[in-house]
Every structure is written in C-alpha cells, then in structure tokens.
C-alpha cells in the first residue's frame with residue numbers, strides 16, 4: 001500500500017519503520033522543520049522492550065540508556081532539603097529503560113528504510129477519503145493519493161480533528177500543565193534532582209548526562225491557547241510562576257524566556273471509542289495519550305506501531321479486520337496506562353499547603 005504517516009514523533013517513526021519493513025511504500029511528514037528531540041528522558045517498559053528487540057533496536061536503545069534513579073529532593077525556598085523521594089518510587093521495575101528523547105528519536109530515524117520518503121516542514125492540509133483511497137492536499141500545496149493515512153501527530157492531532165471532529169470531544173484535561181526547558185551548561189551541578197513546591201506548583205531541575213532541564217508543573221483548569229504559538233505558551237508559564245524569586249526560580253524562568261524549543265502542554269488524556277475511520281487510523285498519543293504522568297507514551301507508541309503493522313500483515317486487503325485486531329490488542333495497554341496516570345500529581349504537586357506539609361512529613365518520617 002501507499003501509506004502516509006503524519007507526525008515524526010516516536011509513534012510516527014516506529015510506524016514508518018514497521019510498515020516499511022513489511023514492504024509498504026511509506027511517506028512520513030513532520031510539521032516541524034526537524035526532528036523534535038527536546039524533553040526529558042522517556043521510559044521504555046514492559047512489552048515495548050520486546051517490541052524494540054523484534055525491531056532489532058534493543059541493543060542500540062540500551063547503549064543509550066541513562067540512569068535516572070538519582071533521588072528527587074524536595075527543597076525549601078533556601079534550597080535546604082526537606083524530604084527525599086527515591087528514584088525507585090517513580091519508576092516501575094529495574095528492567096525499564098530510560099533514554100533521552102533525542103537518542104530514541106535518532107535511533108528510530110536511523111532505522112528508517114532508505115525507501116521511506118520523509119518531508120520535514122510539511123503537514124496535511126486537507127484529506128478526503130472516498131472509500132477507495134484518501135486524497136491529501138498538503139500545506140505545501142502538493143497533492144497525492146494514499147491507500148492508508150496514519151495519524152501519528154500527537155495529543156493535539158490534526159489528523160484526528162479532520163477525521164473524527166474537534167479535540168474537545170476526546171480530550172480529558174487532568175488539571176495540570178507542564179513545561180520543560182533546557183538550562184545553560186553547568187546549571188545542573190549539585191546533588192539530586194531538586195524540586196521546590198508551593199501549593200499547586202512545582203519547579204525543579206532534572207539532570208541526565210551533562211544536560212540539566214528546568215521542569216515546571218502547575219495545576220489549572222483548562223486554558224485555551226494556540227498550540228503553535230510558542231510566545232503565548234511562554235506567557236502562560238511565566239504568568240503561572242510570576243511573583244516568585246526564591247531559590248533558583250529566576251534562573252529557570254529566564255531559561256523559559258529564552259528557549260526556542262520550550263515544551264509546554266496540558267496534562268491530558270485522549271479517549272476515543274475507536275481509533276480508525278475509513279482509511280484513516282491513529283497511533284500513539286493521537287489515539288490514546290495517557291499523559292506524561294503515566295510515563296508510558298513511548299512504550300505505547302512502540303507497541304501500537306508494531307501491532308498495527310502486524311495486523312495489516314495478517315489481513316492483507318482487509319483494513320477493517322486489520323484495524324479491529326490492532327485495536328483489540330493495543331487497547332488494554334492504553335487503558336492500563338491511562339488508569340495509572342492519576343495519583344502522581346498529588347505526590348509531586350500537592351494542591352494545598354496542608355497536603356504539601358503532610359507529604360514532606362511522611363517522606364521525612366520514612367527516613368527519606
């Protein structure tokens with residue numbers, strides 16, 4: 001089949017590899033002008049490890065793993081440690097592989113078949129599915145026709161909006177926003193991964209290799225903003241943390257002001273009763289984002305891509321049967337991840353001063 005994949009994140013890249021390996025003619029388009037590689041290290045867990053092995057990528061992924069078991073230190077306004085959270089309380093099993101997003105993206109990108117057509121700075125403009133194929137007009141003005149379109153364009157998927165309707169019908173906001181920004185070299189010096197809280201807010205530093213990231217998280221009801229307007233996102237973050245100049249807050253906010261690759265998003269889930277319509281199918285966050293709090297986005301991207309490719313191979317010429325098999329096998333992973341995404345927020349971003357004090361007292365009493 002001639003297959004268009006929209007979005008070159010983990011899900012889009014993995015799908016392009018798996019479908020390319022089964023002999024399909026794959027075109028991959030990415031709205032950004034380059035691979036989007038920023039963000040904090042992500043986990044590969046559970047059956048996704050086996051998928052990585054079957055893709056022939058497990059050794060390359062393991063070679064690039066980073067140790068993220070460094071303790072989280074909850075600090076006060078002066079930087080004094082109030083309580084500690086061991087790394088094992090935030091990851092599942094010793095088998096989990098943490099890898100920087102940039103490394104996983106590069107491993108996947110390098111594994112693309114040379115026959116894959118990749119276009120950066122390109123996206124779908126319109127699509128029309130007439131039952132026998134999908135006519136696509138790209139934002140560049142180019143037109144083409146495909147047998148199958150795969151939406152791998154993340155939590156705010158355009159493919160999903162064009163095919164299934166507005167995002168608000170499927171997005172469940174969990175009440176938090178998150179931002180990540182790279183700090184200047186040397187900013188990560190010191191012990192642990194420090195976090196300062198005040199009610200409803202978290203600001204901290206997380207380190208891996210020579211990189212230090214500023215992490216910001218706050219509780220808020222739904223905020224309407226343009227996902228493509230980075231300055232608007234910057235303003236939301238700066239407003240949420242305005243009026244605080246204790247500890248290393250000014251330094252982290254300064255990085256937010258300057259970072260051309262600032263990552264900002266609502267902590268949300270996507271819940272769709274079905275991930276396919278006609279000749280369009282969704283993978284990764286576009287289909288079933290469980291939110292960064294679940295820590296399973298990359299694992300779900302790998303299993304979803306693999307199961308979709310397997311299902312298409314098992315049911316040649318029968319998209320309906322293939323999609324049914326893909327959804328039946330992938331949905332339990334997605335639902336389990338979505339079910340586990342909730343409680344972490346209360347631990348790392350307590351809503352009230354009372355909850356904050358209780359958490360610190362509990363951890364301190366546990367000798368942490």
Ligand SMILES: Cc1cc2nc3c(=O)[nH]c(=O)nc-3n(C[C@H](O)[C@H](O)[C@H](O)COP(=O)(O)OP(=O)(O)OC[C@H]3O[C@@H](n4cnc5c(N)ncnc54)[C@H](O)[C@@H]3O)c2cc1C
Pocket residue numbers: 006007008009010011012029030031032036037038039040041042101122123124152153154155156157158159180263283284285286291292293295296297298301
């Ligand atoms: C920059 C960035 C940083 C992230 N950082 C973290 C993190 O620190 N921790 C965490 O848990 N999760 C993070 N995530 C989310 C995480 O990558 C995903 O949950 C997981 O890897 C599943 O990936 P995905 O490919 O489904 O979605 P994504 O990783 O979101 O990838 C979607 C891709 O589609 C592209 N795209 C979007 N719209 C269009 C369009 N209209 N046309 C073409 N392409 C489009 C995007 O630019 C992106 O490259 C981040 C995502 C991004 C994009």
